[in-house]
């Protein structure tokens with residue numbers, strides 16, 4: 580499908596600055612008309628040109644290489660592939676370019692042309708598929724803690740070690756634990772681009788995709804669930820460890836965590852991607868399409884690359900979580 584302007588017939592795109600559909604040709608607002616595909620999927624709805632070169636296995640939205648129209652592939656955003664949620668782009672193309680320039684423009688040893696207008700204008704916004712998992716968990720933890728005391732009396736030095744049984748029972752609910760469902764989009768980049776503010780989620784509407792590229796999920800939510808559980812277990816460990824204080828040493832004996840899946844939402848998250856080719860290597864730069872956070876490896880002399888961006892530990896968002904910490908250590 581494409582979105583066409585009722586006034587001038589141009590291709591209408593979603594404008595992140597205005598937060599609405601806007602015709603770049605006549606400035607018409609909300610003048611869009613949805614034209615669904617009647618031809619084969621690999622043909623442009625607007626000009627009829629073949630689009631095999633830009634429609635890959637998982638592509639759900641792309642740009643016609645002939646006329647530049649943004650085309651959304653009906654069958655890849657509908658039925659089993661219809662997302663429940665979408666975070667519409669809040670950062671416009673120009674803003675994303677400005678952010679890249681202010682982040683990397685002053686770096687030394689970057690190759691000529693790295694951020695030239697001709698090169699950087701090739702940046703494209705992409706909706707990356709995610710599954711958002713809700714889990715209820717209950718954890719049973721057993722460990723041993725020690726407290727060590729030293730003192731001197733007369734000619735003797737004394738050391739007393741006391742041992743404590745530590746027991747924790749914790750029930751915690753995790754909401755919207757994100758797992759990247761795209762093989763193309765490296766998990767490493769996505770982790771660095773997070774966090775997203777989930778309060779910006781909208782119910783999915785096709786119009787938000789007009790003007791951007793997109794992918795449908797590459798793997799099923801069942802296949803990706805272990806990754807969500809891995810993230811949750813890391814968070815549970817951190818919560819339990821934070822609740823155990825005041826010991827000289829702590830040794831874990833066992834930790835049994837049961838996680839039961841409550842809900843899974845298929846969602847699309849916005850990312851700007853700029854690929855710079857230098858000495859037969861692709862350098863990828865990403866801008867979080869909602870927050871403007873910039874992540875990338877700058878090409879520098881001597882093939883040295885610097886991974887930029889802070890590793891965000893807070894992968895797990897605990898929303899409305901109910902945490903009960905029971906059974907304190909025997910003191």
Ligand SMILES: [Zn+2]
Nearest residue numbers: 584587602605
């Ligand atoms: Zn128009």
Ligand SMILES: [Zn+2]
Nearest residue numbers: 623626643646
């Ligand atoms: Zn076309």
